[in-house]
Each structure stands twice: as C-alpha cells, then as structure tokens.
Amino acid sequence: MDDQISIEVFNRLVELAALELNEEQAGYLHKQLNNQLRAIHELASIPIDNSLEANLHGVPYIAEARPALREDKAKNCEDTASILSQVPQYQDGHIIVPDIPHTTLK
Amino acid sequence: MSTMELCDLTALELTSLLRQKKASAVEILESSLRRIGEVDGRPGSLEERDLDDEDRAKVHAFITVSDERALAKATEIDRMIARGEDPGPLAGVPFTVKDIFCVEGTNTTAASRILSNFTAPYTATPVARMEKAGAVMIGKVNLDEFTFGSSSESSAYRPTPRNPWKTDRVPGGSSGGSAASVAAGEAPLSLGTDTAGSIRQPAGFCGVVGLKPTYGRVSRYGLIAFASSLDCPGPLAHDVSDAAAMLQVIAGRDEHDSTAAAVPVPDYSAALQKGVKGMRIGLSPDYFRLTYPDLETGEIKYQQLPADIERAVRTAAEKLADLGAEIIEDVPMPNTKYGIPVYFVISRVEAASNLHRFDGVKYGMRELVPGADLQEMYRRTRNAGFGPQVKLRILMGMYTSAAQYSEQYYQKALRVRTLIRRDFDTIFDPNGKYRLDALLTPTNPTPAFHMDAVYGDSVLMQYADQLTVPGNHAGIPGLSLPGGLDDEKLPIGIQLLGADYTEDKLLRIGRAYELATAEDAWRKVLPEVLR
Numbered sequence: 001m002d003d004q005i006s007i008e009v010f011n012r013l014v015e016l017a018a019l020e021l022n023e024e025q026a027g028y029l030h031k032q033l034n035n036q037l038r039a040i041h042e043l044a045s046i047p048i049d050n051s052l053e054a055n056l057h058g059v060p061y062i063a064e065a066r067p068a069l070r071e072d073k074a075k076n077c078e079d080t081a082s083i084l085s086q087v088p089q090y091q092d093g094h095i096i097v098p099d100i101p102h103t104t105l106k
Numbered sequence: 107m108s109t110m111e112l113c114d115l116t117a118l119e120l121t122s123l124l125r126q127k128k129a130s131a132v133e134i135l136e137s138s139l140r141r142i143g144e145v146d147g148r149p150g151s152l153e154e155r156d157l158d159d160e161d162r163a164k165v166h167a168f169i170t171v172s173d174e175r176a177l178a179k180a181t182e183i184d185r186m187i188a189r190g191e192d193p194g195p196l197a198g199v200p201f202t203v204k205d206i207f208c209v210e211g212t213n214t215t216a217a218s219r220i221l222s223n224f225t226a227p228y229t230a231t232p233v234a235r236m237e238k239a240g241a242v243m244i245g246k247v248n249l250d251e252f253t254f255g256s257s258s259e260s261s262a263y264r265p266t267p268r269n270p271w272k273t274d275r276v277p278g279g280s281s282g283g284s285a286a287s288v289a290a291g292e293a294p295l296s297l298g299t300d301t302a303g304s305i306r307q308p309a310g311f312c313g314v315v316g317l318k319p320t321y322g323r324v325s326r327y328g329l330i331a332f333a334s335s336l337d338c339p340g341p342l343a344h345d346v347s348d349a350a351a352m353l354q355v356i357a358g359r360d361e362h363d364s365t366a367a368a369v370p371v372p373d374y375s376a377a378l379q380k381g382v383k384g385m386r387i388g389l390s391p392d393y394f395r396l397t398y399p400d401l402e403t404g405e406i407k408y409q410q411l412p413a414d415i416e417r418a419v420r421t422a423a424e425k426l427a428d429l430g431a432e433i434i435e436d437v438p439m440p441n442t443k444y445g446i447p448v449y450f451v452i453s454r455v456e457a458a459s460n461l462h463r464f465d466g467v468k469y470g471m472r473e474l475v476p477g478a479d480l481q482e483m484y485r486r487t488r489n490a491g492f493g494p495q496v497k498l499r500i501l502m503g504m505y506t507s508a509a510q511y512s513e514q515y516y517q518k519a520l521r522v523r524t525l526i527r528r529d530f531d532t533i534f535d536p537n538g539k540y541r542l543d544a545l546l547t548p549t550n551p552t553p554a555f556h557m558d559a560v561y562g563d564s565v566l567m568q569y570a571d572q573l574t575v576p577g578n579h580a581g582i583p584g585l586s587l588p589g590g591l592d593d594e595k596l597p598i599g600i601q602l603l604g605a606d607y608t609e610d611k612l613l614r615i616g617r618a619y620e621l622a623t624a625e626d627a628w629r630k631v632l633p634e635v636l637r
Contacts (some may be wrong), residue, residue, distance in 0.1 A: 001401075001402065001404050005505065005627075006323055009505075010501075013501050013504055013505055014501070016504060017458070017488075017494075017497070017500045017501055017504055018193075018465070018481070018484040018485050018488050019485060019488055019489055019497055019500070019501075020486060020488075020489040021489065021497070025494060025497070028494060028497050028562075029494065029497055029501060030564075032498055032564045033498065033501055033502060033505070035401055035564065035565050036450055036498075036502055036564060036565060037137060037505075037566075038399060038401045038404045038563045038565075039399040039404075039446070039447060039450060039568075040402025040447040040450045040451060040515065040519075041399070041405075041416065042399065042404060042405065042406050042443075042508075043444070043445070043447050043448070043451070043515070043518050043522060044514070044518070045276040045543065046444065046518075046522055046525075048518065048521045048522070052521045052525075053521070053524055054520035054521050054524065055119075055436065055520055055521070055524040055527055055579075056335060056518060056520060056524040057321070058321045058335065058336070058578070058579060058580050058581020058582070059320060059321045059322055059337055059367075059581035059582070059606050060606075061582075063167070063324065063370070063474070064369070065368055065369050066367075066368060067359050067360075067364060067367075068365070068368070069364075070361055073347035077228040079227065082210075082225075082227035083201075083227045085225070086224060086225065086227070086468065086470075087467075087468055087469065088467070088470075088472035089472070090465060093475070095467060095468065096135065096481050097467055097483070098478055098479050098480050098482070098483045099424040099479045099480065100112055100478060100479065100480045100481045101481055
C-alpha cells in the first residue's frame with residue numbers, strides 16, 4: 001500500500017495540531033501515522049448497513065442507570081488560590097498570555 | 107528478602123491484623139516504605155541520565171513517594187483505633203495511585219513533561235473514597251505518558267517501570283507502575299485505569315489481579331482523560347478478595363460525574379464464596395488466535411496463540427469444570443479481530459480532543475520565547491511538553507475525524523463498535539443460545555516482552571491489547587487473574603469477561619479458581635526482585 005498521508009497533508013496536520021516538529025520527529029511520526037492507517041485499512045472492507053447505529057458509549061446509557069440531574073445552581077469555588085497558583089503567568093486577576101496574532105482592520 | 111513481611115500480606119490480612127491490634131497502621135506503612143527502599147531504586151524523573159546496572163535491577167514503579175502524607179494518614183488511623191472509632195474497611199492498607207489521578211496537593215504529572223509542575227487542586231473521587239475508607243496513599247506511580255501505551259516506556263519520567271519478575275522485561279502498561287508496585291509488595295493495592303486493557307494487561311504481565319469494571323461503575327472525576335468513552339478506573343491487587351474489597355469502596359454513583367452509573371453496588375465480598383456450580387463459562391476460538399495487520403497489504407494475518415498461554419486458559423477451564431461450572435466451547439466472537447483497528451480510530455479522536463486543553467495558558471508548563479506570539483507559544487509548549495506517542499495520537503485523531511475522512515474512519519469505527527458490542531450481547535443474553543455468565547480468555551497475546559523490544563513500533567505495541575480491547579469497546583467488565591508461569595517463569599494472565607455490572611460474577615469465578623489453584627507449585631514462585 002502507498003502512503004496515504006503525503007508530506008503536505010502531514011505538515012498541515014502538524015500545523016492544525018499546534019505542534020512544531022524537528023526533522024527526525026516528523027520523519028518518525030509521518031511513517032508511524034501511515035503504518036497506523038494501513039493497520040485500519042481492513043475497516044473499509046467490513047460490510048456495514050448504514051442503518052446500523054453508531055455506538056458512542058459501550059454500555060447502553062439507559063434511564064435507570066442515569067443519575068438524576070442535580071439542581072442547576074451556581075456554587076462558588078472555595079479555593080480559587082490553589083487553581084490560580086497553577087497559572088504560568090498571572091497578575092492582578094488576569095491570566096497573561098503572549099501577544100494574540102491579529103490583523104489591524106483598515 | 108524471602109522472609110515474609112507485613113508488606114507481603116494482602117489488604118484484608120492487614121486490616122485483620124490492624125483490628126486485632128497485632129500491627130499498627132504506622133508499622134504497616136513502614137514495612138511498605140522499607141520495601142520501596144529495597145526494590146524500587148530511583149523514582150522516575152525528567153533528569154536525563156543513562157541507566158546503570160543498579161537501575162536495570164530495580165522496579166522504578168514510583169514517580170512520587172508521598173511518605174509524609176502517608177505517615178500523617180497512618181498516624182490518624184492509629185489514633186482512631188486507640189479511641190475506639192471505626193477507621194473504615196480498608197484502614198491502614200497502603201495503596202499506590204497511577205499518576206493520572208488528581209490528588210490534592212500532590213504533583214500530578216500524567217507521566218508527561220507538560221504537567222511536570224502541576225499540583226492538583228482537588229482529589230479524584232476513587233482516591234477520595236479509598237482515603238475515606240482508611241486506606242493510606244503512599245505515592246503516585248509511573249505509567250505511559252497520558253496512558254498512551256502498553257509497556258510504560260513512553261513515560262517522560264525515567265527510569266520507566268520494570269517487571270519485578272524479570273527486570274529486563276516491561277511491566278506492561280499503561281498501569282505498569284501500579285502492577286509493578288503490587289507485584290513487588292510495595293503496596294497490596296493500586297488504583298489504575300483501563301482504556302484498552304491498561305489494568306488487565308500489566309496485571310497479566312506482573313502476576314497480579316486486575317479488574318476493569320463496567321464503564322460507569324467507577325467515577326472518572328479527577329481522572330485526566332484519555333478516551334472519555336472508554337476510560338475505566340479500577341483496582342490492581344494481590345488477590346481476588348482484595349480486588350473485591352477495593353471495588354466495593356470505589357464503585358457507585360458520583361454527583362461529579364454524570365456517566366457514573368446510578369446502578370446499585372452489590373456486596374462483592376459476599377458473592378465470593380458462592381462457588382461456580384451451575385455457572386456457564388464460554389471459550390471462544392476467536393480468542394485463541396492472534397491477529398496482526400500486514401503493513402504491505404493492509405490485510406489481517408492470523409497467528410497461533412503461544413502454547414503456554416493457551417494451555418493456561420484450557421487448564422483453568424478444566425479446573426472450573428471440576429468445580430461444577432459448565433464449559434461452553436466454540437463460542438463465536440467474530441468481530442474480536444476488529445478491536446484494534448476500531449480502537450486506533452475512536453481512541454485517537456477522543457484523545458486529540460482531550461489534549462487540546464494543554465496549551466500553556468492556565469496550568470502546566472509554558473515554553474516562553476521572547477517575542478513569540480500566542481500561536482507560537484502554543485506550538486513551542488506542546489512540542490516541548492508532549493512526547494512522540496502523544497503527538498502521534500493527536501495527529502491520528504485529527505486526521506481520522508477530519509470532515510472529509512470522518513465517514514470513512516470515525517463513523518465507520520463507531521458502527522463496527524456496535525458489532526463488537528453485539529458479539530457480547532449475544533453470548534450473555536439470558537434467553538439466547540449461549541447464556542454465558544462469563545467468557546474465559548487469555549489476557550495477553552504474549553508474556554511480558556523485553557524492554558525496548560517493541561517501543562517505537564506504534565502498531566505492534568497497540569496489538570498487545572488485542573484480547574482486552576473488545577471489552578472496552580463493549581463497556582463490559584473484565585478480570586485478569588494470574589494463571590500460571592511460562593517456561594521462562596514469567597506470569598501468564600487469564601481473563602474473564604462478563605455482562606454489564608456483573609463484576610460480582612467475575613470475582614466469584616476468580617475466587618473459585620484461586621482456591622482451586624492455591625496449592626499449585628507456580629503459586630509459590632516469587633518475583634525475581636523478592637527472591
């Protein structure tokens with residue numbers, strides 16, 4: 001089987017995934033990705049009736065197994081400090097991020 | 107090392123000693139910490155250092171040993187007992203936690219560099235329930251990065267765990283640290299997760315009991331998500347009774363997880379002694395042959411299961427028949443062979459979705475580059491923070507769920523998942539032809555393989571889960587039991603699969619098998635690190 005994902009498609013995927021790969025990484029991942037697609041090639045040959053329902057969940061999510069919805073009520077977090085302490089850059093109640101790419105409208 | 111110590115006892119033996127005041131929680135903890143000191147070696151870390159001979163002879167189950175936290179908990183248990191209070195059903199029992207669960211105030215890494223500086227602000231429900239039951243968390247154990255693997259070698263924290271039976275072998279994965287910590291007597295219980303077999307496969311490799319509960323039986327609140335429709339937290343333990351006791355504690359509805367089922371939790375321990383007389387247990391030829399893809403043609407090739415493994419399963423069936431179970435042979439499970447191809451699609455799509463949250467903004471590491479904009483910060487952070495297997499899963503998930511390919515891959519995989527589920531519905535149907543209580547299968551296609559032998563080949567590694575993953579697609583429970591040793595004295599796992607919420611039946615069969623083999627010679631053999 002030929003490679004299904006060309007280097008151009010691969011590079012586009014890398015961009016969409018917000019990754020940045022060096023040449024060695026890209027070579028390894030491109031090859032593995034195509035190998036995985038060969039491994040799932042057999043799926044295409046399975047005769048499937050389109051009326052067959054998709055299974056999203058394994059175990060049926062029947063009404064008796066579903067917990068009752070809890071009251072839709074806002075609840076304040078008691079310990080915001082431990083959450084905010086995880087933020088890489090934080091100042092005066094704001095999460096700081098680098099400049100957001102933008103285009104100035106004329 | 108061959109002298110029996112407190113840390114070698116089962117959880118239930120320890121709680122009995124504690125209640126009789128023959129051992130204190132602190133003494134039990136000290137025994138576990140001593141064992142960790144003897145066999146574990148240096149914990150997994152981001153330090154770049156070559157392995158030496160001593161490293162190669164140790165287990166390396168841990169990323170973090172929480173000795174101070176554990177000592178505080180054990181001391182509290184001893185005080186409760188001194189005051190005559192009930193310290194809970196698992197009081198004083200040390201347990202380890204796969205480092206994919208949030209535990210308040212502990213470094214929670216998912217074995218990934220991207221979370222190396224993350225301290226969890228809250229505790230996962232299964233861990234909280236264990237602690238409420240009096241169990242003592244002694245540390246966070248290593249795993250494949252974000253659970254993506256079957257050998258624990260993809261962890262960013264090195265040395266990665268090694269198999270206590272032979273330290274040149276992998277412990278399996280992704281709950282490799284969990285299985286290794288139980289096998290080495292570092293803790294009698296561990297909390298793991300199973301998405302394609304990640305509890306059962308390492309349990310099989312390390313000669314311990316591993317239970318993947320029904321999807322929704324145990325809350326996922328506080329579990330860092332991999333594939334949200336497949337992930338199941340569950341116990342790894344020395345024996346079936348301990349696994350039952352732990353499941354009793356962690357199972358049940360949870361207001362923090364709407365997928366945690368509101369199905370009553372039975373008394374698992376009470377069911378254990380009922381025996382197997384009259385139970386119907388199936389054997390399927392589709393679990394006695396292995397499938398691998400031909401990467402030239404994309405077609406499926408078949409291989410014979412190793413003889414040692416097939417013999418272990420058939421011997422177990424004979425023993426259960428001797429105990430009064432009815433063995434039903436030639437049970438067809440025709441869609442088993444599609445388990446891995448379907449998993450390649452569904453798990454990657456869900457993983458890619460779940461991994462978008464790691465971007466260096468709200469928590470975790472951020473790769474700062476002067477002058478870089480937000481997009482570049484995302485790319486730099488994710489590139490430096492994620493290992494190769496994580497990147498591979500993101501790329502595969504994005505490709506197979508892309509609008510132009512979704513019908514061909516993702517939608518097709520979801521429909522084939524329906525076929526896999528139907529296989530199980532058919533054999534467990536109480537009014538059907540087979541009316542099985544359980545299907546008995548091998549857990550793994552091979553015994554534990556050598557370190558570095560498979561890692562890097564993402565297709566071959568995934569096929570290590572081919573006998574466990576159908577249970578995840580179907581959502582049903584699965585129990586892996588030690589089923590003997592192969593010619594190289596490596597453990598062989600046997601697996602029981604059952605209908606939704608029938609963990610009690612699987613545990614009952616497992617306990618009967620354990621009792622029937624209690625005096626077998628292989629049960630007396632210890633892992634290499636304990637000899």
